[in-house]
Amino acid sequence: MLLGSAHAQSNTVASPNASFSRPEVAALGGVVPTAPVRLRVWGFEVYDARLWTPRGFRHSQAMQHPFALELQYLRKLEGSAIASRSIEEMRRLGSFSEAQAQSWLTALRELFPNVGQGERITGINVPGVGAEFWVNGQRAGVVKDETFARLFFGIWLDERTSEPKMRAQLLQGLQP
Template sequence: MLRSIRSSILACAVLGMLTPLCALANTAAPPVTAPETAALKGAVPTAYARLRVWGFEVYDARLWTLPGFGASKFEQQPFALELKYLRQLEGAAIASRSIDEMRRVGTFTEAQEKSWLQAMRQLFPNVDRNDRITGLNWPGKGVEFWLNGQRLGWVQDPVFARLFFGIWLDERTSEPKMRLQLLQGLAP
């Protein structure tokens, strides 16, 4: 009987010591702030959404948003879109595909297309697996691009920013399931 009581006390003591450790282990860690999202103080990342094209995995995307972010007016709010590449791609191909997708969500002139394509080709490097390109939306200003925590540069044009981020966030996107995944849990 005494042995049983001692065992129970020991078990309670061990559980008592482990309970705080278990609670710490189950606590969500705060998001890691990369240099590119540091200016968005308080931004929280969404879960990743994966882009697959013809069975090939291309990238994982996620948004970094501030409290109160509303999807219907995304262009009017600061946020970041991070793309983590799952394969090698040429920067020029990324730029060309971006123009094609921007055309799907809005209209622009040939002069705008030429200017934007040139800017993206200068900014977007060839990427390898696990490279991250992050675009920050600065309302009324444009898009600031980063690669793996290193600043690439700007496209200072709010129309470009709206159409570029519209590739993922506009209702006319070619990837509506990805859009829903990115916006899950955020205000409409």
């Protein structure tokens, strides 16, 4: 599950300016991570989300900026379940054809492995291209579709997200 009926809470383990070594964000140059925000679903801790943004990032124009969204999992989840839940959440934010849904689902199932505690999946927004995905610091692949990228990152950043508290915490301190 990426998102569900859950309670998101800020996790203050690391400060937003902590130094991290993440090859997936190195190419973005000068990005700064937000404080991690924990997703809990029915009392179960699922993952900590962290947004990596460049200076001048405006969340109202997020898709015009390169940025990264990192999910560090706190429990075992099947990659196919993560992919399916992603498509479900994307449907809440916009309409797309069944052919698009199947294409995106196939791509995500290939990109997202089964994960365990401490493992990371990071999505990078590549303006004008789509979304690039990394798993535990290793490049997994790209979905070259701007509509996909907008809807995928919208799971966390769109005002219509199913997790408005998580969104507010991820965007806290960033320019509108």
